[in-house]
Amino acid sequence: MKVAEKRLRQLGNRMLQELKRGNSPYIEIPVRALGNVYFDSERRLLQLGEKSGRRYFLNLAHAKKFMQTLLVASYCLELIQKGKHASLRDVYYALKRNLPNSKEVTFQDQSESNPVIEDLEVSLNLLREELHISADRKGYLIGNIVLRERVVDETFEIDASQLGTGGWGIPSNVEEIEFLDIQADYVLVIETGAMFERLAEERFWKKNNCLMVATKGQPSRGTRRLIHRLYYEANLPVYVFTDGDPYGWYIYSVIKQGSINLAYLSEKLGTPDAKFLGVTMSDVDKYNLHGQVHKLKEGDIKRAKELKDYPWFKNEEWQREINLMLEKKIRIEQQAFSSKSLEYVAEVYLPEKIEKEDFLP
Amino acid sequence: MALADELFREFRSMSVSEFFRKNAAMLGYTGRIRSLTTIVHEGVTNAIDAGEECGKLPNVYIRIENLGDGGRYRITIEDNASGIPEKYIPEVFGKMLAGSKAHRNMQSRGQQGLGISGAVLFCQTSSGKPVRVISSTGEKGIIAEVMIDVEKNKGKVSKKEEFDPKGWMGTRVEMEAKGVSYNRSKYGAFNYLRLTSLANPHVQIELIEPDGTKVLFERVTEELPKPPKEVKPHPYGITADDLLRLAREKGGERKSLKTILVKELSRFSDKRVRELKEKMALILLSRKLETQIEDLDKYLSEIQDEEEKRRIKKIYSGFLSQAAKILRKEARYLNWEEADLIVNAFSRMKLLAPPTEGLSPIGEENISRTMKAVLNPEFVACVTRPPKTYRGGIPFQVEVGIAYGGQVDEEGIEVFRFANRTPLLFDRGGCAITEAVKSIDWKRYGIDPNKDKVALLVNIVSVHIPYTSTGKQAIADVPEISKEIRLAVMEVARKLMRYVKRKKREMEKEAKMKALLKYVPEVAKAMSRLTGASEEEIETELSELISKKYLSSEDFSEEEREEAIKKEEKVILISNGGGLDEGSRKEAETTRE
Ligand SMILES: Nc1ncnc2c1ncn2[C@@H]1O[C@H](COP(=O)(O)OP(=O)(O)O)[C@@H](O)[C@H]1O
Ligand SMILES: [Mg+2]
Numbered sequence: 001m002k003v004a005e006k007r008l009r010q011l012g013n014r015m016l017q018e019l020k021r022g023n024s025p026y027i028e029i030p031v032r033a034l035g036n037v038y039f040d041s042e043r044r045l046l047q048l049g050e051k052s053g054r055r056y057f058l059n060l061a062h063a064k065k066f067m068q069t070l071l072v073a074s075y076c077l078e079l080i081q082k083g084k085h086a087s088l089r090d091v092y093y094a095l096k097r098n099l100p101n102s103k104e105v106t107f108q109d110q111s112e113s114n115p116v117i118e119d120l121e122v123s124l125n126l127l128r129e130e131l132h133i134s135a136d137r138k139g140y141l142i143g144n145i146v147l148r149e150r151v152v153d154e155t156f157e158i159d160a161s162q163l164g165t166g167g168w169g170i171p172s173n174v175e176e177i178e179f180l181d182i183q184a185d186y187v188l189v190i191e192t193g194a195m196f197e198r199l200a201e202e203r204f205w206k207k208n209n210c211l212m213v214a215t216k217g218q219p220s221r222g223t224r225r226l227i228h229r230l231y232y233e234a235n236l237p238v239y240v241f242t243d244g245d246p247y248g249w250y251i252y253s254v255i256k257q258g259s260i261n262l263a264y265l266s267e268k269l270g271t272p273d274a275k276f277l278g279v280t281m282s283d284v285d286k287y288n289l290h291g292q293v294h295k296l297k298e299g300d301i302k303r304a305k306e307l308k309d310y311p312w313f314k315n316e317e318w319q320r321e322i323n324l325m326l327e328k329k330i331r332i333e334q335q336a337f338s339s340k341s342l343e344y345v346a347e348v349y350l351p352e353k354i355e356k357e358d359f360l361p
Numbered sequence: 362m363a364l365a366d367e368l369f370r371e372f373r374s375m376s377v378s379e380f381f382r383k384n385a386a387m388l389g390y391t392g393r394i395r396s397l398t399t400i401v402h403e404g405v406t407n408a409i410d411a412g413e414e415c416g417k418l419p420n421v422y423i424r425i426e427n428l429g430d431g432g433r434y435r436i437t438i439e440d441n442a443s444g445i446p447e448k449y450i451p452e453v454f455g456k457m458l459a460g461s462k463a464h465r466n467m468q469s470r471g472q473q474g475l476g477i478s479g480a481v482l483f484c485q486t487s488s489g490k491p492v493r494v495i496s497s498t499g500e501k502g503i504i505a506e507v508m509i510d511v512e513k514n515k516g517k518v519s520k521k522e523e524f525d526p527k528g529w530m531g532t533r534v535e536m537e538a539k540g541v542s543y544n545r546s547k548y549g550a551f552n553y554l555r556l557t558s559l560a561n562p563h564v565q566i567e568l569i570e571p572d573g574t575k576v577l578f579e580r581v582t583e584e585l586p587k588p589p590k591e592v593k594p595h596p597y598g599i600t601a602d603d604l605l606r607l608a609r610e611k612g613g614e615r616k617s618l619k620t621i622l623v624k625e626l627s628r629f630s631d632k633r634v635r636e637l638k639e640k641m642a643l644i645l646l647s648r649k650l651e652t653q654i655e656d657l658d659k660y661l662s663e664i665q666d667e668e669e670k671r672r673i674k675k676i677y678s679g680f681l682s683q684a685a686k687i688l689r690k691e692a693r694y695l696n697w698e699e700a701d702l703i704v705n706a707f708s709r710m711k712l713l714a715p716p717t718e719g720l721s722p723i724g725e726e727n728i729s730r731t732m733k734a735v736l737n738p739e740f741v742a743c744v745t746r747p748p749k750t751y752r753g754g755i756p757f758q759v760e761v762g763i764a765y766g767g768q769v770d771e772e773g774i775e776v777f778r779f780a781n782r783t784p785l786l787f788d789r790g791g792c793a794i795t796e797a798v799k800s801i802d803w804k805r806y807g808i809d810p811n812k813d814k815v816a817l818l819v820n821i822v823s824v825h826i827p828y829t830s831t832g833k834q835a836i837a838d839v840p841e842i843s844k845e846i847r848l849a850v851m852e853v854a855r856k857l858m859r860y861v862k863r864k865k866r867e868m869e870k871e872a873k874m875k876a877l878l879k880y881v882p883e884v885a886k887a888m889s890r891l892t893g894a895s896e897e898e899i900e901t902e903l904s905e906l907i908s909k910k911y912l913s914s915e916d917f918s919e920e921e922r923e924e925a926i927k928k929e930e931k932v933i934l935i936s937n938g939g940g941l942d943e944g945s946r947k948e949a950e951t952t953r954e
Contacts, residue, residue: 012891019902022909025888057884057903058910060873067880070887077891102879 455516598754
């Protein structure tokens with residue numbers, strides 16, 4: 001029996017026991033809020049605190065959510081037993097229905113089912129992918145890597161070097177992806193799809209013997225998990241290349257330390273050893289990009305100030321970078337290098353940075 | 362001829378009947394509907410009074426016939442009481458103010474001996490017809506037609522006939538009035554009888570309406586009210602006028618005033634005569650010296666001049682013997698000034714409150730029964746307050762019933778006012794009952810005074826009801842009475858609040874249970890899938906869990922809330938001015954003795 005199945009059954013049996021004793025069944029769920037998240041400086045990861053709450057059937061304020069959680073739990077068990085995967089939206093539709101003799105529905109919309117799924121993940125200490133629930137594919141992978149993907153009862157082998165400029169769309173569940181063969185020195189994580197394609201067209205990965213991953217904005221959980229596995233299982237250093245703005249830097253922060261909302265998954269998703277390649281504020285001077293900068297907006301400034309307070313940015317290098325940004329009140333995009341030439345990033349900027357190991361921690 | 366003689370040639374003394382013929386409105390004969398209601402009222406109150414007096418459960422039969430001819434009606438009222446002896450018939454029906462037992466100083470519906478003769482007067486002046494009285498005391502039956510000789514204020518029997526009653530006892534009065542009208546409105550005779558039935562659960566009332574409809578207001582208790590006892594008037598409640606009348610009525614056979622006072626007043630014994638004399642003398646002294654003296658010794662001790670002291674003492678002892686002389690004299694020669702002095706002196710004495718056991722309220726249980734029967738409400742609460750006195754000497758008692766929801770007619774708070782169980786239909790605005798009810802902050806009791814269906818029965822019983830006018834439709838605003846009404850209304854409002862709250866809580870509980878129960882099937886299905894246990898069993902157990910939680914829990918905060926409200930009420934009473942408490946303070950003092 002799979003771990004997920006076992007834990008779901010345990011959950012059910014515990015509740016049944018409570019009921020038999022004449023008590024209200026409940027589900028214990030760790031609190032997922034800022035107040036219950038802390039930075040573990042030793043492991044360099046955001047971690048979930050000890051606080052947890054109980055969701056009781058007999059408590060009128062909990063009852064509906066209790067039912068919803070149980071609906072999701074029993075549906076996940078069904079998925080696992082059938083070996084099928086459902087998207088977040090599938091789950092919502094599969095479970096949305098009218099309650100008997102009532103106008104009330106089990107789930108009003110997806111914004112009600114999504115958090116319940118997360119509740120169940122924390123409560124069971126499982127990934128939603130392990131519960132056979134998937135999210136949209138978002139990131140891409142390209143490079144000298146051969147993978148094996150299982151689809152229900154078939155397996156497919158994928159060679160990510162044979163997929164042209166598009167690369168392989170990273171599924172939300174990468175748990176059962178097997179790495180068959182990897183020929184690469186590092187992983188280059190790229191924020192924008194446009195930059196990824198640019199570099200793919202230059203066949204940067206081939207010329208520099210690396211794997212390229214596009215996050216296309218904030219990385220999905222599958223993408224983060226894949227980066228994590230490439231670092232820990234294939235021992236590949238991870239370099240992150242984002243826009244030189246607070247949003248890009250925050251993407252780096254999430255890849256590295258995890259996010260508040262998914263702090264309970266940091267251990268599975270975070271890659272604390274990832275390095276930041278660029279774009280940095282110092283690069284503006286170094287590569288003379290003064291003509292390509294944009295002014296920071298109010299929101300950016302606020303965000304930058306927040307970043308400055310993050311424990312993992314409390315080092316000399318980052319403080320200097322953030323201060324520079326706040327001083328000059330500017331931001332710079334990955335594609336700013338195109339002002340020099342289309343190939344400049346692939347031929348000059350990236351090789352130079354990697355060569356000199358000009359990274360931020 | 363002197364001018365005055367000329368001017369006074371037209372002067373004629375007016376008899377009582379003449380006075381009321383010209384001022385019929387004062388007796389309640391105004392408007393077509395009200396006039397008919399008043400006639401019915403006079404007949405019915407007498408019928409019930411008479412029944413109670415002879416210890417019989419009253420059966421009252423009323424028939425109202427429309428004779429056409431511009432509002433000509435015949436009103437027949439029949440009772441099953443003792444009947445009226447032949448020789449009293451002209452007195453009762455033909456003489457105003459004379460024929461009554463109301464002087465007995467006991468609780469009764471009638472009070473002035475103005476009632477039925479007033480109706481006869483109104484009938485004969487409007488229709489020209491005499492009243493037909495059929496009465497039997499058991500052995501002998503009399504049929505008589507009576508008219509009032511208005512100038513002489515005397516009954517005139519025009520036709521008289523004997524008949525064999527064959528065991529029937531009672532009185533049947535047939536009156537004919539013109540310019541009156543009948544309907545079922547608030548002010549009509551129908552509603553009057555409905556309310557009479559409400560306050561008199563021991564009475565059976567049968568009404569035949571003009572269109573032949575027979576209405577029966579049924580008796581809901583077989584128990585006669587405790588007969589009211591005659592209570593001697595209390596010195597505090599008496600006026601100079603009352604005292605004069607008492608002295609004249611009881612003062613025959615050379616009885617001294619002192620003897621009359623001791624014999625005819627309650628709580629005034631031989632032992633208190635000395636004190637009365639002293640108080641009288643003190644009042645006279647105060648007048649003479651033009652200063653208010655409460656305590657003679659204290660007053661004297663403040664005077665330095667020994668000569669002056671002696672002089673005052675001498676005047677005082679003079680007044681003392683004057684007072685003694687007044688009390689010694691024959692009662693029937695008492696004059697108004699002396700009576701006023703005595704009443705004044707009474708008010709300065711500390712006397713025990715009068716006995717109150719003579720009163721006969723409806724009683725909580727009976728109010729509850731009758732309100733349920735007549736109004737068919739969802740909830741009823743009643744309170745009969747302990748007897749109190751007003752003006753220090755007149756016993757009265759307030760009782761209030763509250764009915765809520767169900768078939769109570771109107772939204773908002775409807776007040777049924779009663780005095781000695783007689784409905785008060787008119788002059789609502791000027792009545793102390795209306796005012797007292799209005800002053801209650803209903804929201805405090807969780808009641809919406811505009812939306813909730815609430816009926817209040819307020820009955821005031823007393824030996825002497827302080828009406829605002831001869832129409833006897835509104836209670837005067839006497840502080841002691843108003844306060845009692847408020848306290849009684851608050852008490853039932855509290856009971857209602859408790860009910861409404863409990864009901865609301867029950868409803869909330871039910872809603873909560875329902876809310877939880879609707880999740881049961883889904884939860885059971887999911888739990889069964891996760892565990893493999895029987896879905897049905899889980900469903901049963903979950904449902905049981907819910908009922909266990911909601912059917913057992915008790916809430917104790919309710920009593921605390923009530924305590925809090927009681928405290929607030931005290932504050933209101935105090936803040937509503939010392940006037941309200943005047944009476945009870947006096948009473949507290951007097952009972953301490
Ligand atoms: N139906 C009756 N049966 C017996 N006695 C009656 C009846 N109607 C009137 N009386 C007597 O006549 C008296 C006068 O009645 P009324 O004029 O109505 O004055 P009041 O009711 O104010 O005393 C009553 O006090 C009562 O003693
Ligand atoms: Mg009368």
